[in-house]
Amino acid sequence: MPEAAHHISSAVISVRPGNLQDVLTELSKLDGVEVHATGNSKIVVVIEGPNTGVLGDRLTRMALLDGVISANMVYEHIDKQEVAET
Template sequence: MAEKRPYHISSAIVVVRTEMREQVQARLALMDGVEVHAAEGGKIVVVIEGGSTGALGGTLSEMALLDGVVAANMVFEHIELEETIGNDK
């Protein structure tokens, strides 16, 4: 029997020191569930994917702690119900 579980997707803006943008962008691209979509000046646009709002918040907090990051702000969150097949117990 198929189950539906929530899957969270969020966009965020990461504000960085301009001279460190490329370094921060590279570190963001290595984070699980994170895709870098644009970078210009002192701003980087990312999409974060995960299993819960808490997971997205945790990832956003990790971003905020990176060297060169001034702020990391969630812009939008969307929740999809992902269908899973059966129960693997």
């Protein structure tokens, strides 16, 4: 049987002091991105998508946001599910 995969990763984003709220606002606009914690100019997010490429693209978009110093993926999990053939 073929498999479908769902990718889930976590990332830590470091932001310039004073830019935390602006970055949080921009992150809320990204599909498949959920903020789980903030503190000391750092943001922990979970990113979900159909493949590693999508996760990488979202991480790159986060890294390019105004006020972001760095965005680093910490962990990735691939949830594989069997797909019934029709």
